[in-house]
Amino acid sequence: MRRYKMLGFLQRLFGNSEANQATVSVFQVEVTTRCQLKCTFCPNCVLGDKWVRADFSWELYRDALVPHFSMVNWVYLQGWGEPLLHPRFWDMFRLAKEKAGRVGFTSNGVLLNGKHTRRLVAEQGDLIDISFSGNSPQTHETLRRGSKLSQLKQNVQHLANLKAQANSSRPIIVLSYLLTKPSISELPEFIDTAAAIGANEVVAINLDYTPYPVQDGLKAFNCADKPNSAYEALLQEAEQRASRHGMVFRRYPLTGDSSVLVCDARPIDTVFINQRGDVTPCTYLGMAVNGEIPRIFCGERQPTLPVKYGNVADGLPEVLNGPTARAFREPFARRHAFAGPAAAFLNITDGSTPEVPPPPPQCVHCHKLYKL
Numbered sequence: 001m002r003r004y005k006m007l008g009f010l011q012r013l014f015g016n017s018e019a020n021q022a023t024v025s026v027f028q029v030e031v032t033t034r035c036q037l038k039c040t041f042c043p044n045c046v047l048g049d050k051w052v053r054a055d056f057s058w059e060l061y062r063d064a065l066v067p068h069f070s071m072v073n074w075v076y077l078q079g080w081g082e083p084l085l086h087p088r089f090w091d092m093f094r095l096a097k098e099k100a101g102r103v104g105f106t107s108n109g110v111l112l113n114g115k116h117t118r119r120l121v122a123e124q125g126d127l128i129d130i131s132f133s134g135n136s137p138q139t140h141e142t143l144r145r146g147s148k149l150s151q152l153k154q155n156v157q158h159l160a161n162l163k164a165q166a167n168s169s170r171p172i173i174v175l176s177y178l179l180t181k182p183s184i185s186e187l188p189e190f191i192d193t194a195a196a197i198g199a200n201e202v203v204a205i206n207l208d209y210t211p212y213p214v215q216d217g218l219k220a221f222n223c224a225d226k227p228n229s230a231y232e233a234l235l236q237e238a239e240q241r242a243s244r245h246g247m248v249f250r251r252y253p254l255t256g257d258s259s260v261l262v263c264d265a266r267p268i269d270t271v272f273i274n275q276r277g278d279v280t281p282c283t284y285l286g287m288a289v290n291g292e293i294p295r296i297f298c299g300e301r302q303p304t305l306p307v308k309y310g311n312v313a314d315g316l317p318e319v320l321n322g323p324t325a326r327a328f329r330e331p332f333a334r335r336h337a338f339a340g341p342a343a344a345f346l347n348i349t350d351g352s353t354p355e356v357p358p359p360p361p362q363c364v365h366c367h368k369l370y371k372l
Contacts, residue, residue: 030079
């Protein structure tokens with residue numbers, strides 16, 4: 001018996017994550033794949049005819065998803081499109097809030113004014129993540145075509161003001177700042193901007209999915225052993241500024257980490273349900289595309305096919321515990337065991353380091369597996 005098979009047995013013995021039984025805590029639901037922006041890096045824009053532009057069926061959402069929201073801690077209404085474009089977004093939001101208790105979404109912020117902002121505060125949304133790609137209009141608006149930086153900042157400020165007027169701590173306002181070669185130099189100043197307009201948190205995120213070489217050339221991280229020293233200094237300065245403002249700041253590393261056992265997409269306890277109703281491991285393997293998903297990994301083309309456990313119309317519990325889902329989760333469940341008592345037991349019994357089981361083959365060439 002290979003050592004990782006023994007580890008899998010011990011994992012179950014010690015009560016860690018069970019590969020053969022779904023224990024999902026987060027549903028991420030892609031309410032639409034449509035977006036009004038033309039971002040230079042986004043598959044929504046650059047994949048052309050491969051991209052499927054459509055909304056999640058209201059009836060499918062109501063009948064096949066909502067009854068199961070009570071089984072999770074979070075419902076996150078976001079995928080590769082702009083959620084506020086869905087004509088029944090707030091109906092979806094309300095039902096998620098009622099059944100799951102906590103709900104959030106990511107937005108490009110263009111529509112986050114007027115009625116949408118008031119509704120978000122009134123409905124006690126728990127979190128909103130708003131996307132930025134620069135602190136100057138030139139940088140942000142070149143990368144996010146169709147987004148006007150001055151208006152976006154006003155929208156965030158208006159939301160923060162409404163929270164204050166309502167004496168509410170919700171929603172938590174997170175600003176995601178995309179780290180690219182053109183934008184990374186503006187990150188420290190953006191921290192000051194974020195504090196001034198009322199954000200609770202800034203997350204410096206990598207351009208971790210790039211379909212083609214043009215987009216890959218924008219990313220600020222690399223696959224080498226050492227990060228770009230100038231870029232690293234900028235991130236450290238941003239961290240210092242955030243500390244002075246008393247604001248939460250999180251950042252992704254600029255080089256990969258091969259010791260990661262389970263990526264932060266958390267495919268063991270999180271599922272992504274795309275616009276078609278397909279239940280998938282994550283946004284990267286659940287893209288609603290025609291054919292294979294183009295992908296650049298460490299400078300090389302590494303396309304992959306989407307992974308589909310099944311469709312919510314077939315019964316969500318049955319899909320989550322079906323053979324495809326179980327087979328995909330199992331390698332990650334075995335890897336997860338290395339952080340628990342099972343691996344320690346093996347070390348104690350024979351004094352050697354157990355072999356780390358391989359991840360699912362579709363994940364080997366994904367930057368998320370390397371903490372990026």
